[in-house]
Amino acid sequence: xxxxxxxxxxxxxxxxxxxxxxxxxxxxxxxxxxxxxxxxxxxxxxxxxxxxxxxxxxxxxxxxxxxxxxxxxxxxxxxxxxxxxxxxxxxxxxxxxxxxxxxxxxxxx
Amino acid sequence: xxxxxxxxxxxxxxxxxxxxxxxxxxxxxxxxxxxxxxxxxxxxxxxxxxxxxxxxxxxxxxxxxxxxxxxxxxxxxxxxxxxxxxxxxxxxxxxxxxxxxxxxxxxxxxxxxxxxxxxxxxxxxxxxxxxxxxxxxxxxxxxxxxxxxxxxxxxxxxxxxxxxxxxxxxxxxxxxxxxxxxxxxxxxxxxxxxxxxxxxxxxxxxxxxxxxxxxxxxxxxxxxxxxxxxxxxxxxxxxxxxxxxxxxxxxxxxxxxxxxxxxxxxxxxxxxxxxxxxxxxxxxxxxxxxxxxxxxxxxxxxxxxxxxxxxxxxxxxxxxxxxxxxxxxxxxxxxxxxxxxxxxxxxxxxxxxxxxxxxxxxxxxxxxxxxxxxxxxxxxxxxxxxxxxxxxxxxxxxxxxxxxxxxxxxxxxxxxxxxxxxxxxxxxxxxxxxxxxxxxxxxxxxxxxxxxxxxxxxxxxxxxxxxxxxx
Numbered sequence: 001x002x003x004x005x006x007x008x009x010x011x012x013x014x015x016x017x018x019x020x021x022x023x024x025x026x027x028x029x030x031x032x033x034x035x036x037x038x039x040x041x042x043x044x045x046x047x048x049x050x051x052x053x054x055x056x057x058x059x060x061x062x063x064x065x066x067x068x069x070x071x072x073x074x075x076x077x078x079x080x081x082x083x084x085x086x087x088x089x090x091x092x093x094x095x096x097x098x099x100x101x102x103x104x105x106x107x108x109x
Numbered sequence: 110x111x112x113x114x115x116x117x118x119x120x121x122x123x124x125x126x127x128x129x130x131x132x133x134x135x136x137x138x139x140x141x142x143x144x145x146x147x148x149x150x151x152x153x154x155x156x157x158x159x160x161x162x163x164x165x166x167x168x169x170x171x172x173x174x175x176x177x178x179x180x181x182x183x184x185x186x187x188x189x190x191x192x193x194x195x196x197x198x199x200x201x202x203x204x205x206x207x208x209x210x211x212x213x214x215x216x217x218x219x220x221x222x223x224x225x226x227x228x229x230x231x232x233x234x235x236x237x238x239x240x241x242x243x244x245x246x247x248x249x250x251x252x253x254x255x256x257x258x259x260x261x262x263x264x265x266x267x268x269x270x271x272x273x274x275x276x277x278x279x280x281x282x283x284x285x286x287x288x289x290x291x292x293x294x295x296x297x298x299x300x301x302x303x304x305x306x307x308x309x310x311x312x313x314x315x316x317x318x319x320x321x322x323x324x325x326x327x328x329x330x331x332x333x334x335x336x337x338x339x340x341x342x343x344x345x346x347x348x349x350x351x352x353x354x355x356x357x358x359x360x361x362x363x364x365x366x367x368x369x370x371x372x373x374x375x376x377x378x379x380x381x382x383x384x385x386x387x388x389x390x391x392x393x394x395x396x397x398x399x400x401x402x403x404x405x406x407x408x409x410x411x412x413x414x415x416x417x418x419x420x421x422x423x424x425x426x427x428x429x430x431x432x433x434x435x436x437x438x439x440x441x442x443x444x445x446x447x448x449x450x451x452x453x454x455x456x457x458x459x460x461x462x463x464x465x466x467x468x469x470x471x472x473x474x475x476x477x478x479x480x481x482x483x484x485x486x487x488x489x490x491x492x493x494x495x496x497x498x499x500x501x502x503x504x505x506x507x508x509x510x511x512x513x514x515x516x517x518x519x520x521x522x523x524x525x526x527x528x529x530x531x532x533x534x535x536x537x538x539x540x541x542x543x544x545x546x547x548x549x550x551x552x553x554x555x556x557x558x559x560x561x562x563x564x565x566x567x568x569x570x571x572x573x574x575x576x577x578x579x580x
């Protein structure tokens with residue numbers, strides 16, 4: 001007899017649905033706030049003192065991502081990869097604006 | 110009315126835009142009929158059933174967007190390549206053939222509706238494949254017409270100037286046209302069949318169409334606010350890389366339903382999570398470019414925006430793309446959640462906002478660029494009708510999305526989680542007060558959207574006569 005391959009389906013508790021929908025939405029919304037505030041500060045439209053709020057939103061986003069991944073029962077490896085992705089997301093705007101300012105300096109010269 | 114367009118390619122684009130706008134109206138009318146049928150199941154029973162209204166609603170959406178996309182390429186080609194489109198006569202012929210074919214197909218959908226479920230039905234009535242139900246003769250015809258379009262784009266780009274926008278378009282349109290072939294053959298195994306079919310719509314909307322929108326956004330920003338080409342094209346290339354990567358692998362989040370190996374859950378989940386990143390980047394790029402360009406031109410007499418309605422639609426695109434494709438996509442499509450949400454009103458909520466936010470908005474923006482070019486308007490300002498159009502259509506679609514999300518939430522909890530997706534569960538959830546009231550609000554918001562569409566048509570047709578425009 002052939003081995004039967006079973007795929008385990010995650011069971012989500014009824015009370016977890018709303019937190020899952022909300023936390024996953026907040027992953028994106030907080031992520032947007034992070035880059036939006038970071039961008040506005042870099043453009044000079046907001047003062048430098050607002051920059052910590054950008055990082056607070058990144059922190060909230062990362063927490064929501066972890067919470068959400070745990071609630072949908074992602075496997076431990078995926079959760080680790082998602083956290084590494086969040087670190088990359090933190091670095092990305094820094095890298096972009098660094099390259100952008102350097103290229104603009106060269107362009108203006 | 111005087112046509113100020115110097116290039117035949119742009120004149121052809123206007124024809125595509127006109128048919129696209131007509132099909133957009135047909136899509137909304139069919140949506141209203143289907144929305145009424147949800148609440149009053151006997152409405153037009155056995156005359157124009159729900160399955161037909163829904164099919165025409167969805168197909169009209171796909172086809173009007175393809176029309177507007179082809180029109181947009183014909184519109185921007187002379188600007189980018191600095192020459193007339195090669196093979197423009199062939200392009201015109203293809204336009205009339207495509208329009209005749211679409212008319213016949215829609216009439217068959219509406220008047221004939223069903224066939225004997227044999228080869229005859231597949232060839233002459235419909236293929237029964239959601240979103241791309243065209244009968245096989247039309248399927249083959251569409252391929253021929255699209256090949257003409259692809260040839261025109263490539264031949265023109267090779268002969269004329271090759272900007273970054275045109276180069277990305279060439280790669281993207283080739284993929285867009287090629288993917289259509291994946292939905293044209295049948296296999297006996299329904300899972301295998303669905304596997305291939307999903308490629309068409311999902312790689313279209315999650316990869317090729319998104320890149321296409323990136324090209325239009327880049328072109329629009331240059332045309333409307335004079336953004337620097339170096340900046341928008343740099344972003345375009347980054348978006349291409351990210352969207353092809355996240356779009357293709359993120360597609361794995363759908364594979365849960367078609368019997369592919371379990372590792373696709375995790376690959377699909379991870380890359381789905383990355384899919385919104387290019388969308389966020391696109392949004393940031395719009396703010397950043399706008400801020401930089403207005404900043405550079407401060408104090409000068411030069412107008413920094415020459416088409417306010419188009420710019421308003423482009424900005425709506427940045428928000429709508431993020432909300433519809435991003436937020437509404439992310440919270441319900443990961444496999445672990447999608448097992449409960451698949452095929453509920455959640456899907457419908459996501460579909461409505463994503464198609465509108467990511468695609469309809471920017472294509473309507475292109476309509477305005479077409480009107481500006483055709484009427485020779487240097488600075489096109491917003492009118493009362495254009496403000497009403499964007500406000501009512503956006504509020505209408507957002508309202509529909511929220512209503513459907515509420516209906517879907519009730520459905521997920523009762524039909525799927527509590528009652529285990531049985532036949533009885535389906536009917537119980539259909540009578541939930543949240544579900545019924547949600548669909549009632551969806552209908553009301555659909556009417557708001559349609560009124561907005563009427564304002565849009567009025568504005569597009571009368572904009573050159575308005576005294577508020579500065580020529």
